[in-house]
Amino acid sequence: MKFAKIYIIVLFLGNLLLITACSNTKEQISYTSDPEMKATLKVMTIESEDQFMAEVGDFFKAKYPNIEINVINYFGDNLEKTMNEEKPDVVIHSVQDYEQLIEQDKLYDLSNLLSNDKFNLEGVHQEFVDYLRLIGGGKLYGLPPEFQTKAIYYNKDLFDKYKIPYPQDQMTWEEMIQLAKRFPSGDGVSGLYMLNFSAFVDDMAWSRDLSMINIKDMKLTINSASYKKIFETIVDAYMSKTVVIPEMDQFEVYDPFISGTSAMTVDYYYYINNKINWAKAEKGDKFQLNWDVVSAPVDEKSRDTSPYYYFGGITSINVDSEQKQAAWELIKFVNGEEFAKMKSKTSGFVPTTRTDFIYNPEGKRMEAFYVLKPRDKWMPHEYYSAPPKGFFAGMEGIINSELKAVTVGAKSLDEAIASMQERGQRLLDQK
Secondary structure: OHHHHHHHHHHHHOOOOOOEEOOOOOOOOOOOOOOOOOEEEEEEEOOOHHHHHHHHHHHHHHHOOOEEEEEEEOOHHHHHHHHHHHOEOEEEEOHHHHHHHHHOOOEOOOHHHHOOOOOOHHHEOHHHHHHHHHHOOOOOOOEOOEOEOEEEEEEHHHHHHOOOOOOOOOOEHHHHHHHHOOOOHHHOOEOEEOOOHHHHHHHHHHHOOOOOEEOOOOEEOOOOHHHHHHHHHHHHHHHOOOEEOOOOOOOOOOOOOOOOOEOEEEEEOOHHHHHHHHHHHHHHHHOOOOEEEEEOOEEOOEOOEEOOOEOOOEEEEEOOEOOHHHHHHHHHHHHOHHHHHHHOOOOOOOOEOEOOOOOOOOOOOHHHHOOOEEOOOOOOOHHHHOOOOOHHHHHHHHHHHHHHHHHOOOOOHHHHHHHHHHHHHHHHHOO
């Protein structure tokens, strides 16, 4: 579903690396850099060679001109095969792949290297480092130079016009929806815009640690009291015109928030470039959206954590690499202050994990993307690899169509949920 899509997008946007090698060498890695060192590194990434070199490789080679880079592509479902056949030196991957490779003893422990005070690990958001250490059982097998997460975007002028208090960090979904209900739909203004019903369901379910599949028995779990409560909340918000779900093409520029007719929306950091900056470039001085952000909606039971963090570009060293020193130079470079400072001078699709180098030329509350901690629970890699191809996209269509049927009076909510369960299970059972 949308989670799977974002997983791919974040991998695509994250800078992924890999290096060359074989054999379990006990090579000693030193911290001191040698700009004249010679090596050939295999970098495994979901990005194309051109993309990787433009985003990372060319900058790295400017500092280390004698280190050649060979880019190897992989996709989520052929990770193990590519690792075994290509024997990369550096792996750039997702949290799910990170967990899988740790289980298979494929990654090199960076803990001792990163404890060296010459590498400013303290400049990296501590919660992100702790999160990866948790997955690694106390050890650190990789570093994420960038991340992705959600926030509540809001229109300050609309809130001011109707004398409604701005949203705050750590609001629950229910609190945000109650705030949205204060806007007068009769004036043609909605409190909240969401992309579609399925995205709305996903977002609320993730905040509650709900998953629609029981992986152990491969059964759909959408016909449950917890999911029903989410459906009821969304249908009520839609029917009361608190939320608008206009079924737009997701690549259109002028959604209701951008056009100034919805007071809030919830989306990832890349919404700034994809929608806000795009509209600004198109409309120039006519674009007058006075926006800002607060942290993403949370669950009442865990107000200081968020499930929306994605680290699609975790950089790690293959434990079998024979080029560990050169690999370490690449890891240091892409996670270092120099590279973060350079990246912070231009807008991008992902924020840096180094909090001293945040791109923010307009003085927005960009700390909203850093306020919450990553949830210490994550979907196992089997959650995405076990279902048949196309399952999540299929479920997105099912949820959208069934909830739309409810809103037009064609079905009761109970009938729609039963249909989601039955249709979804058929998708899940496909071989």
